[in-house]
Amino acid sequence: MLRGVATISIYAEDHAAASAWYTQVLGLEPYYRVPGYHEWRVGDLEHELGLIDAAYAPPNALGEPGGAVVLWHVDDLEAAHERLLALGATPREPVTERGEGFRTAVVVDPFGNLLGIMQNPHYVEVVGRRTAG
Incomplete structure (x- = not known):
């Protein structure tokens, strides 16, 4: 049933700062950009890491990491x-x-x-x- 990771989504209230931080961490620019969402292909298998503006987070999704x-x-x-x-x-x-x-x-x-x-x-x-x- 589960074939592999398609996209891992994370949220940030300061989307621009988070995008800059992940660009620095990963050493590459997002390959996909729309307002409020940036996505990178990461690693050997090109898993997708999606950064979403916290304004689009589901209710109660933000708070303490967990x-x-x-x-x-x-x-x-x-x-x-x-x-x-x-x-x-x-x-x-x-x-x-x-x-x-x-x-x-x-x-x-x-x-x-x-x-x-x-x-x-x-x-x-x-x-x-x-x-x-």
């Missing part, structure tokens, strides 16, 4: 974590060993969204199979 945490694979967890903090994110969950090569960390972006990062050997394996074939 709910599902999307964990993005990174090659160097410590370096990615430190870079996010240097760019203004705040720590939520420190670099944590999960066992068998899995390590995670979670920050809160300057706009109140949870942003998870992970070293994930399964991700590396899947991408390796896709690029080898």
Whole structure:
């Protein structure tokens, strides 16, 4: 039934500042822009990250960060974590060993969204199979 991540949506009250921040974090400009919505294609599989102006958020969607945490694979967890903090994110969950090569960390972006990062050997394996074939 679930075939893959199509779009991950996050909200920001200051849409312009959030777009600039994510452009800096990702190192690329949004490929799609309409007023109140910007979207980037991210990573090996070009998952979509959508940034939505908070004016369009469903009722009660904003407030304390919580709910599902999307964990993005990174090659160097410590370096990615430190870079996010240097760019203004705040720590939520420190670099944590999960066992068998899995390590995670979670920050809160300057706009109140949870942003998870992970070293994930399964991700590396899947991408390796896709690029080898």
